[in-house]
Amino acid sequence: MINFLLGLILFVAAPEKEDSCFFEGRIDLVEKSYYDTTYYTYLIKDKKLRVNKFDHHYKLLQSILVNIENEQVVILSPSKKLFSYLDINPPRETYDKNFTVKKTYNSRQVEGKECYQWRVKNKNRNTEVAFWVSEENHFVCFPDFIKRINCTERTFSFFEIIPDTQGFFPMLTVERTLLRKEKKRIVITKINHQKIDNKTFEIPHDFEEVKN
Numbered sequence: 001m002i003n004f005l006l007g008l009i010l011f012v013a014a015p016e017k018e019d020s021c022f023f024e025g026r027i028d029l030v031e032k033s034y035y036d037t038t039y040y041t042y043l044i045k046d047k048k049l050r051v052n053k054f055d056h057h058y059k060l061l062q063s064i065l066v067n068i069e070n071e072q073v074v075i076l077s078p079s080k081k082l083f084s085y086l087d088i089n090p091p092r093e094t095y096d097k098n099f100t101v102k103k104t105y106n107s108r109q110v111e112g113k114e115c116y117q118w119r120v121k122n123k124n125r126n127t128e129v130a131f132w133v134s135e136e137n138h139f140v141c142f143p144d145f146i147k148r149i150n151c152t153e154r155t156f157s158f159f160e161i162i163p164d165t166q167g168f169f170p171m172l173t174v175e176r177t178l179l180r181k182e183k184k185r186i187v188i189t190k191i192n193h194q195k196i197d198n199k200t201f202e203i204p205h206d207f208e209e210v211k212n
Helices: 142-149
Strands: 025-033 037-045 048-054 060-067 072-077 082-086 099-110 113-122 127-135 168-176 182-193
Touching: 048 142, 060 142, 099 127, 113 168
Parallel strands: none
Antiparallel strands: 025 037, 025 182, 037 048, 048 060, 060 072, 072 082, 099 113, 113 127, 127 168, 168 182
């Protein structure tokens, strides 16, 4: 689910590591719609991701643990101290023919980064989403994370439609109706390169499993 992450932002090239996404650190995002504001933090290390979702009062609502290596997604409910494993559907081989994708050469500076506009339109959904993407080759796992977190948070569902996204990162996402009325905007507010403790990606010992 969905708004993906965030001066704001200077990516310092990190040395490549085998079987790694290269980036380690924290990404902060804010998702704003007409009705609500939601905050997210993404904590990333190697092929692991933790998504923390907060309401407009910055109260933690939910956490998602993603491990690309073992294809595991865990949903945490902090208020109830519960967790559950999420079944991951196999990747889609084909997409709704009503989607159209256009990678343009329109460019703009977003938080000091040179970004290019990619647009995804679906007439049946009366929606067009513009992604302003920066090329960040040391964050190659982002498309893999998106495929998994979209099972629960559809924040970047339209991004998943775009082919050949590896190495590109959406700094700004704007969703509009086909009549250009803005529906939602996702902005990266901060990216920090920092060490992330491995315990960040563990299920708390006092949480109880809920089985589907």
